[in-house]
Amino acid sequence: MPIDAAEALAAGPRTGEISWTPRDVLLYHLGIGAGLPATDPAELRYTLETRLHVLPSFATVAGGGPPGVIGGLSMPGVDVDLARVLHGGQSLTVHRPLPVAGAATATSRIAAVYDKGTAAVLVMRTEVADGDGPLWAGDAEIFVRGEGGWGGDRGPSARTAAPAGEPDRTVERTVREDQALLYRLSGDYNPLHADPEFARRAGFDRPILQGLCTYGMTLKAVVDTLLDGDVTRVRSWSTRFAGVVYPGEPLRVRMWRRDGGALVAVSAVERDDAPVLTGTVAFDAPVRETAPPVC
Incomplete structure (x- = not known):
């Protein structure tokens, strides 16, 4: 069996040093669509080094990308074809605001292995700390098609119930044609996001x-819409990837206020609102009431 759950879980953690600069933060923000309009003061806090605030999701690429999906595939007990791999979900807990430049220690391990029958799910846990203590922790859920069926623990259900009622806020964001190419410069060089031939081998037409x-992109939309751009209010952000997104298509981001945060759903506008992401953002204080925007 390409995945040996016992070996993967028994393997010791991997520890490495990571560092980042304001240039890395700026590049990441551009990679998720910040900077439109380029002179908007609300966007300059993501794109101008003298006003720079770090969106918490930068943690997923800080230092060139602490081990996540790709890192999990190199752990002991794991030997699978990259073309069968998808990112199933991601969670992030932020212990304090991320600095615009820093150096830290990242410790990663396989925290769980689940048998979904027709697939396996690996949970790659990464904890990051600097000289002042813990900075953040994140779990990457790695979905490997065709590698289940050994009779292991099925793990938690991946299904998330849709929120009831109309969303409190709705915004639309268009993915640039070159968005995947720009984003990969932050460290994700999986050819699935750039090579048409590899994408076809993985089962996608592009x-x-x-x-x-x-x-x-979704976290930025939530912060800009509900939190007036205050990135320091985000405590955590967890999501499940419910479907694919293609560069060039518009996305609809719907937000339902909840005590201490919001439930979020993202869909592909031009594909009959096909779901692509569901999740929850937690804040450090209740979301203040504001009039809904005209989108």
Whole structure:
């Protein structure tokens, strides 16, 4: 069996040093669509080094990308074809605001292996700390098609119930044609997002957008819409990738306020609102009431 659950879970953690600069933060923000309009003061806090605030989802690429999907495939007990791999979900807990430049230690391990019958799910956990203590922790759920069926623990259900009622806020964001190419410069060089031939081998008619790019775009939309751009209020952001996103298509981001945060659903507008992301963002204080925007 290409995945040996016992070996993967028994393997010791991997520890490495990571660092980042304001240039890395700026590049990441551009990679998730920041900077439109280029002179908008609300966008300059993402794109101008003298005003720079770090969106918490930057943690998923800091230092060139602490081990996530690709890192999980190189762990002991894991030997699978990259073309069968998808990013199934991502969670992030932020212990304090991310600095615009920093150096830290990242410790990663396989925290769980689930048998979904027709697929396996690996949970790659990464914890990051600097000299002042813990910075953030994240779980990447790695979905490997065709590698289940050994009778292991099925794990939690991947289904998330749709929120009831109309959303409190709705915005639309268009994915640029070159968004995946720009985002990959932050460290995700999976050819699925750039090489048409590889994408076809993986079962897609063309390259798809990185799930973590959608993850970051969505968090930015929530912060800008509900939190007046205050990135320091985000405590955590967890999501499941419910479908693919193609570069060039518009996305609809719907938000339902909840105590201490919001439920979020993202869909592909031109594909009959096909779901692409569901999740929850937690804040450090209740979302303040504002009039809904005209989108």
